[in-house]
Amino acid sequence: MRKVLALAIAAMLPLAAAGCGEQQAVTVYKQGQYQGKPDKHPWDNDQFKGDKLAWERAIKARNDIQDETSRGTPTAN
Amino acid sequence: MARMKFLCDAERCIECNGCVTACKNEHEVPWGVNRRRVVTLNDGVPGEKSISVACMHCSDAPCMAVCPVDCFYKTSEGVVLHDKDLCIGCGYCFYACPFGAPQFPQDGAFGLRGKMDKCTFCAGGPEADFSAAEFRKYGRNRLAEGKLPACAEMCSTKALLGGDGDVIADIYRNRVLKRGKGSEVWGWGTAYGKPERQPSAKPGA
Numbered sequence: 001m002r003k004v005l006a007l008a009i010a011a012m013l014p015l016a017a018a019g020c021g022e023q024q025a026v027t028v029y030k031q032g033q034y035q036g037k038p039d040k041h042p043w044d045n046d047q048f049k050g051d052k053l054a055w056e057r058a059i060k061a062r063n064d065i066q067d068e069t070s071r072g073t074p075t076a077n
Numbered sequence: 078m079a080r081m082k083f084l085c086d087a088e089r090c091i092e093c094n095g096c097v098t099a100c101k102n103e104h105e106v107p108w109g110v111n112r113r114r115v116v117t118l119n120d121g122v123p124g125e126k127s128i129s130v131a132c133m134h135c136s137d138a139p140c141m142a143v144c145p146v147d148c149f150y151k152t153s154e155g156v157v158l159h160d161k162d163l164c165i166g167c168g169y170c171f172y173a174c175p176f177g178a179p180q181f182p183q184d185g186a187f188g189l190r191g192k193m194d195k196c197t198f199c200a201g202g203p204e205a206d207f208s209a210a211e212f213r214k215y216g217r218n219r220l221a222e223g224k225l226p227a228c229a230e231m232c233s234t235k236a237l238l239g240g241d242g243d244v245i246a247d248i249y250r251n252r253v254l255k256r257g258k259g260s261e262v263w264g265w266g267t268a269y270g271k272p273e274r275q276p277s278a279k280p281g282a
Contacts, residue, residue: 032147036160037203041153042221045206058223062230063240067248069255 080136080155081198081220082242083229084249085128088256089236092117092127096228096237100131103199103227104216110180112196113228129228129237132157132178132196140170140179154220155242156198161214164192198239199226 042048043055064070092115100106100113113131134157141149141157148163149170170193171179182191201218204211211218219227229239238245250269253259260269 031142032144034150034160035147036150036163039150039152039158039203040206042200042206042218045221047222055223059220059225059240060244062223062225063244066225066229066235066238066240066245067251068235069251 079241079243081134081200081240082155082245083129083131083133083198083226084238084245085130086236086238086249086252087126087128088259089234090115090127090129091234091236093233096129096232099227099231100196103219104197105212106194106216107182107184109184110182110194112178112180112194129232130176130178131228132174132198133176134196134198139173139175143169143173145169150203152200154200156200156220158197158200158202158215159193159195160203161192161194166190166192168193196226199224 041052043052044050048055048058094115097111097113097115101111104112106112113129115127115129117125117127119125134155136155138149138151138157140159141151144159145167146163146165148160149157150159151157166181168179168181168190171177171181178195179193180195181193183189185191197215199217199219201211201221202215204214206218206221217227219225224230226239229237232238238248246269250260253269259265
């Protein structure tokens with residue numbers, strides 16, 4: 001009887017030790033893949049005809065207009 | 078081209094709601110859906126501050142992370158868009174968004190929640206540029222016309238800046254330095270750093 005009890009305790013020891021282990025508690029998010037329809041670049045249309053530089057120039061001009069301190073005065077950049 | 082961003086200067090915003098009106102008008106947004114709104118802190122108290130809020134087109138967008146059908150995508154310009162044909166209107170993105178940007182039309186019976194609608198940075202969506210379908214689902218595609226969002230472009234006090242993140246950060250930094258206050262706030266150096274573009278010396282000077 002005592003032998004069986006000793007064996008049972010010996011068998012339980014690894015399980016008890018496993019409880020002391022540290023598990024990663026932070027979920028690492030895995031970004032899903034976009035499942036919808038593809039979209040085109042804003043310069044891939046009839047207006048810009050794929051000319052990315054022309055589109056960027058147009059956007060930059062609009063960007064710079066928002067700075068009222070540089071309006072009307074040519075700047076180096 | 079850097080990432081497209083919005084930036085609102087609380088010192089300049091006069092709560093005119095012009096940005097909200099411009100957005101509504103530009104995209105014919107239905108009643109009850111507000112892609113952009115003006116939030117006022119300490120309303121009615123001297124020193125109140127207002128800022129215009131919409132989708133901030135986050136670099137690591139939580140709406141994209143939680144969407145169960147993966148209907149969000151980010152364009153090469155950093156604009157966060159979604160496919161309405163795929164959206165199931167579950168509302169997870171609304172709970173995840175720290176700005177309350179996702180909107181849901183609720184014009185049906187029994188608390189119907191329609192497909193999500195949000196600010197597109199005036200960049201339309203995954204439909205043919207300038208098509209009727211694109212306008213109906215996502216609104217006008219100003220970016221493909223070489224223009225910036227209507228809200229920022231029509232802001233009368235230029236409190237709301239929109240466009241290339243580097244450029245509008247430069248504009249804001251110069252504005253604050255001229256103003257003489259604001260740059261002492263915590264995190265200023267982290268957010269805006271030092272000017273990247275030093276004024277070049279005049280020839281012959």
